[in-house]
Amino acid sequence: MNQFQYVRPAETSGAIKSIALDTNAHFLAGGTNLIDLMKMGIIAPERLVDINNLPLKTIENIPGHLRIGTLVTNTQVAENQFIKENFPLLSMAINAGASPQLRNMATTGGNLLQRTRCPYFFDTTMPCNKRVPGSGCGALEGYNRMHAIFGASDKCIAVNPSDMNVALTALNALVHVSGPKAARTIPFADFHRLPGDHPELDTTLQKGELITSVDIPTVPFTKNVYYLKVRDRSSYAFALVSAAVALNIENNTIQDVRLAMGGVAHKPWRLIATETFLKGKTVSEETFKQAAQIAMEGAKAYEHNKFKLKLAPNALLQALKTASGLKA
Amino acid sequence: MPPDSDGVPNKTRRDFLKKSSFLTAAAFVPVTVVNAAVNQWDEKLASVFEKTSLHLEVNGLALNLSVEPRTTLLDLLREQLNLTGTKKGCDRGQCGACTVHADGMRINSCLSLAVTNEGKKITTIEGLSKGQELHPMQEAFIKHDGFQCGYCTPGQIMSAVALIKEGHAGSEMEIREYMSGNICRCGAYPNIVNAIQEVKTGGLS
Incomplete structure (x- = not known):
C-alpha cells in the first residue's frame, strides 16, 4: 500500500475543508472496501480524511422520517430494535450481506459507496473503463457470469454489490450530503447512476461531498x-x-x-x-x-x-x- | 502526523521533507543526488517523520505506539507487538483468520488501519486465557476437535466468543450463519458448531 497523509478531523466542516485540499484525497470510514482497494493498487489516495470522529453516529426519529447517521455501522442498523420492528426489510437486507465482522466495521455511508466486485475492476492487468476510463471493458467479451442484465452500456456491465442499497431504494430513502457548496438532499433513485459513457462514476456525488445521513420515510411496511x-x-x-x-x-x-x-x-x-x-x-x-x-x-x-x-x-x-x- | 484542530494537515510537510532532503543532497555532488533518487532516501526520510502516535490497550496492557498510517491493525499486532496468534489469511477481509475484538466487537484486523483504533481496547487470542487457564471456548475447541491444521482457529475462537455475546448462537443454523465470516478449509465446521453449542449451553464454563 502506498504512503498517504492521514488526518482525523473532529468537525464535519474540517473534514470537507481537508478533502478539498487535494484532488486525490478520500474520506475513510469503516475502511472495509477502501483499504482493500488500496491494498490491491486500484486506488492510491495521497490523503485519507478519517471521519470516524465526526458526530454522525446516531439513529434519530424525526417527524416523518427515520434518520441514520452516516457513521452508524451496518450491525447497529440491522440490530436496532426500532428498525427491526418498523423497517424489517432493511434489517433483512443488511444481514444478508457480508459477515458479522465486516458489518461491525462497515458504515451506512460507506455501504452506499461500495465499488463493484467485477473481477476485471479488481485485476489491474485487465482493461476496465471504471478503473481506467477509456481502457475498455474486460467483462463485455470476457467471463461475465456475475454481471448486469439491466441498464448496462457497451462501456461497463458491472453491478452494484450492496444488499442494503436494494432495501433503501425500495424504501424511498433520501441521502443528505454536505460539501464545499450548499448541503443538499438526493433521492435514493438518483444517488447511484447507470454506467452510460462514464462508468468511472458510480454515484451523483460531487467532488468533496460527504454523506452525512440517510433518511427513510416512516411509511410502515412491517408485516x-x-x-x-x-x-x-x-x-x-x-x-x-x-x-x-x-x-x-x-x-x-x-x-x-x-x-x-x-x-x-x-x-x-x-x-x-x-x-x-x-x-x-x-x-x-x-x-x-x-x-x-x-x-x-x-x-x-x-x-x-x-x-x-x-x-x-x-x-x-x-x-x-x-x-x-x-x-x- | 497529528491532525490540526480543524482537520487540515500541515499539508506540505511531506513534500517539504522530500524536496528539502533532495535539495540538500543536490548542494553536494551529483552522485549523491543519483544515490538519493535510486535508494529512495527522500521517501525513507519522509516516512520517519510521518509516523503517527497511537494509544491502544492490547490484552489489558496500555501501549503508546508510533505507527505509519498505512499499517493495518493486523500487521501492528503481528510485526510490532509480536502477537502472532492472530493470523494473516487472505489479508482482504474474506477469510476471518485475522478476527480480533475492538472494544468487545469482532472485526477483521486486516481491513482496519491501526491508527483508526486510537483509544480502543483490543483483545486477541493471546488475551483470552487467564494465565494457564484456557477460555471455555478454547477448551471446547480442543474437546470437540474443532480444527485440523489450526490456522483459522484463533479467528474462529475470537468470532465464536463474540457470537455468544451477540446472542446469535440460538440454533445450529444461526451459528452457521453468524460464523460464516470465518472460513475453515479443513472443513472442521460440524465440530466448531458443537464446540460453540457446548459453551452456549453452559458447558465448560
Missing part, C-alpha cells in the same frame, strides 16, 4: 416484507440476484408495494412498472407470475449470465410469495 438473496453459497457471498419486496395487504388486496432487485444492474434496480401493475390487485400466484414477467422487460444477458433471465423472475416470484404469506 409483508422479504429480502431474498440468491448466491453461490448459502452465506457470505455476493448476490447473483436478490429481490426486495415490501407489501401492504388489506383484505387480500395489495394497497401499496415496493420492489427492487440487486445483482442485476449498475445501481439498485427499482421496479416501478411492476409496482404500478400490482397496486390494487388481489394476492394470487398468477398475479405474481405476471408481475415477475413485467419486471424482466428490457432485460439483456451476456454470454455467461443468461441464467439470470430465469433466476431473476423466479427470485422475485418467490420473494413476493413469501412476503405475502402465499408460501410459508
